[in-house]
Amino acid sequence: MYSLxxxxxxxxxxxxxxxxxAAADVLLRGLSLTVSDLDAVASARSDDDWDRADLWRDVDAAAQQRRAVNADAGGLAVVERAPLGTLDGLLHCLRYDILDWTWGNRPAQATMPTPQVRAPRQRQSEVASKATGVLSDAAAAAYLRELLTDESRRRLSAPYAxxxxxxxxxxxxxxxxxxxLRQLLSRVGSLSPAQMRQLNKVTDTSRPGLTDWAPAVHSASWAVFLSGRVRAGAAAQLLLVQALDRAGVPVSDRAGGVWNLLxxxxxxxxxxxxxxxxxxxxxxxxxxxxxGPLSV
Structure with missing residues (x-):
């Protein structure tokens, strides 16, 4: 269910x-890649496919464990962290949305193509396939971080690093x-304790108005799509993930409405x-x- x-x-x-x-970082890197970067990313991947297959057995086991935990979620802490999507959805988004320009048999673009000129999803070159594998391994390691062993996570992430x-x-x-947008993200990334309290207070006050918030977000998302700003909009949302982490906003607050507001x-x-x-x-x-208002 994940998509840009x-x-x-x-x-x-x-x-x-x-x-x-960390997963957001991988996706952001994917969004910024150009054709000239593919060789550097692909060359970081080992040719030992057996070793990679062994690691992906660990990934599959961790993904199954995540699904089982979510299905049996009872405690508030588990519910707060339970994702709506899956690892498969994340990898599909990475391969076919973020790296969609690497698929097809038309000449590769020198820079990131716009949505109007992307190649059809037919096949990837060997270099593009290896580069996609490097990003996929790192994304999986981050997405399933607490469910993988330190050793498996390190080996999956090493080529990306x-x-x-x-x-x-x-x-x-x-x-x-x-x-x-950059000013907003900078503010969020450096929230003071007083600002966090104010943000939570406004979130609590705004919660009764969720019935008109959802249609408003839908309208904005539709405008993002129609204006061809899907990749830019996705980058901004992923940068917001990192800003919240830098600020140390508690997960309970993010799940409780702070994410929706921001x-x-x-x-x-x-x-x-x-x-x-x-x-x-x-x-x-x-x-x-x-x-407060933005000064830009």
Missing amino acids: VSAPVLGFDLSRLQGGS AALRALPEREHDLGPQADE SGAVQALMVRDLLDSATARRLLDPYFTAM
Whole structure:
């Protein structure tokens, strides 16, 4: 059920998982990859497919354990962390949404292609397939962090860690309102205890209005899709996952409404130039009430 179009749902899950921030990092790296990066990522992967197959038996066992725990969830702490999606959904999103431009038999793009010019999903080159494997291994290790042994997690993540040293740092395209979005993310990443309390207070106050919040988020998400800002919108949501981790916002608060408030504000800012005023106010006013106006 994970996809770039439904990035707020993906972000909600990752924001509540122990390895969610690390998984977000893998997906963000995937979003910033270009054709020139594929060789560096692919070369980090070992040619020992038997060793990788052994590791993926551990991954499969951990994924089954996650499903069993979620099915029997009873305690509040378990429910707060129980993801809506699955590892299979995460890997599908990585392979076919984030890296969709690596599929097909048309000439590869020199830079990240736009949604209008992506190649059909037919096949990957050997290099693209290996690079996808490196990212998939690291994403699985992060997504199932607490369920894998330290050794399995280390071996799954090692090729990705090696590839990072060869990749350039790139700033993500966050669309026309990039400055405002970066300011919001910076604020969230450095929340003070007083700001956290205020954020929770506003979240509690806003909770009775969830009936009109959901349609507003849907409208904003639809605008993100129609405007061709799906990748930018997904990057912003994943950066929000990392910002919440930097701030140390408790998982109970994220699950209790803080994620919804902030994610809705991020989604609205992404298409603020396109939204009707009522929808923009519904999604942004709670944030402004808690954190004050943006100065950009």
